[in-house]
Amino acid sequence: MTENPSPAAIKAWARLMRVSRQLLERAEDALKDAGLPPLAWYDVLHELAEAGEGGLRPFQLIERTLFAQYNVSRLLARLEADGLVEKLRVADDGRGQTVRITGKGREMRRRMWAVYGRSIAELVGARLSNNDLETLSALLGRLRHPAMPE
Amino acid sequence: MTENPSPAAIKAWARLMRVSRQLLERAEDALKDAGLPPLAWYDVLHELAEAGEGGLRPFQLIERTLFAQYNVSRLLARLEADGLVEKLRVADDGRGQTVRITGKGREMRRRMWAVYGRSIAELVGARLSNNDLETLSALLGRLRHPAMPE
């Protein structure tokens, strides 16, 4: 009986896809206009900043960001080339490495957040009450895969 | 005062981006697994099917699908190469053309919908009640740009 989607499901799907694409594009444009790198960079810098001095293994970044493996590999190469992250050999696993954010990386993250955060505030925060935002988050949470208890 | 996003706004944004990406990827994978073309093809075929025999001008497709102009141009070239749409010179505007879906295009759309619709039913329809779906649609509707009255 999950064969054919109900009209309500189709509408919610369509809006979800359309709105998310639209808002994402707006946020990307804001960064671009400010001469800053794309959002993917922010996502990685954010995770690495949260991780602290210990850094993260690339495969951990993949889990957290949902980016594809090859994508992370190349993204890290670009971030390293720009001096925003550094790669460290890890002692107990010769295959891998640990990636750590640099001071320059933290600075870039800060500058990106100034723009990105403003986009979020404008595009979402200014349009729904806190209560509605909570409702939205809860509903979206139930669509996550794999489904996790709220 | 829309400077800094509230925690509720950040959370809603993060979920929106993450969930939409995840669900989109799932739907794309389902099509790929079935040996069918990507969702973008469906979007165009859908619009053209709705438009009927009169077809649509490429710029109308751009408005409806939110794809970039160059993207539509190339997508239509691929669809035409596969015989799914046909391009017709339009009498009263020598710059443009009208694009019409072919029988083969309708057939492809039908086959894609069999898979895509099932994805929507499973990923969204089976996870939220009709009532929650309506709520979700309404909240997302308020995030559209430009904002339109519900």
Add this chain to the structure above:
DNA sequence: CCGATATAAATGCAGTTGCATCTATATAGA
């Protein structure tokens, strides 16, 4: 009617993504 500007659509080129594969190391099992 004519030149300037605007709109429709296509395209060359550079950068990015996706796929498949490859290299290197680690772990498991005989």
Add this chain to the structure above:
DNA sequence: TCTATATAGATGCAACTGCATTTATATCGG
């Protein structure tokens, strides 16, 4: 221990995207 398999990460190549520009036609102002 030695081989087989699994995991971490990088990469060659083809397809796709984004940007800027180009071509062609239409419209507007004088």
